[in-house]
Amino acid sequence: MVLTIGEMGKATNTKIETIRYYERIGLLPRPARKTNNYRDYGQAELGRLSFIRRARDLGFSLDQVRALLGLSDDRSCDCAGIDRIAKEHLQEVDRKIADLQALRRELKGVIDSCDGGTVAQCRIIDALGPVRMD
Amino acid sequence: MVLTIGEMGKATNTKIETIRYYERIGLLPRPARKTNNYRDYGQAELGRLSFIRRARDLGFSLDQVRALLGLSDDRSCDCAGIDRIAKEHLQEVDRKIADLQALRRELKGVIDSCDGGTVAQCRIIDALGPVRMD
């Protein structure tokens, strides 16, 4: 035995039911079974599950996660398609990084003004405010 | 009139139904109504909605968004509470930035190897792989 479903869950902070759900919808492969019918996972599945969970945590939908996993799974070297998908996701990733950095600045501001005991006007909403169209 | 619900939706890439949903659960205030009963929004609501949408896109739950908005709404200067919440979110934001930067590197790698036409092994999964516990 390498990994039980419970160990997978602990390692990736995922509920057992969620892992079975990912299997049902085809995001995780059906694992080998032990003689007692328990699921039997290896390091590859652990990596895949970790990727899914962290990508989900970053706000990607399951369909987007499927596409990202496809980049990894695809052995056909359909470079045009892969390139397009990767570039779309790269754009989105860059946007998210910028948003998070803006949010980070504002959180820092809140924390610093709290430390100083000042009644600073909180501008946290402005960090992720609407795009100005002058 | 300042903004209709449809204009709010376009400006923040949000479905009209979703805006009404946020109002129903109390994330957005009940806006003023015009004589014809149409919702009538101002810049403040637009900013708030933009914040909600972008925070959601970054993987924060509605409850977390509520807490972040609370940092902005709170005029009580309960600095201890605000400080704690802000610090928790700052930690999470930093983790997400790190994950996105790792994912970014791997996407760049995929794109570059596609450009070069090489059949590079795709390690995109490894970017968000499990935490090593040697």
Place this chain on the structure above:
DNA sequence: CTTGACCCTGTAGTTGCTACAGGGACCATA
């Protein structure tokens, strides 16, 4: 005065989990 694009209030459906219910497997120990 009608046609199309908006808005209104419902309610029901979808996605992505999450929580049981009901049952079997395994293992320590009394």
Place this chain on the structure above:
DNA sequence: TATGGTCCCTGTAGCAACTACAGGGTCAAG
């Protein structure tokens, strides 16, 4: 060897966060 605790199994039903649609009113343009 029996009994308790902790795992695992397959369902199915519920919850969060939307999303779509039905049935209807508003309004500017032609």
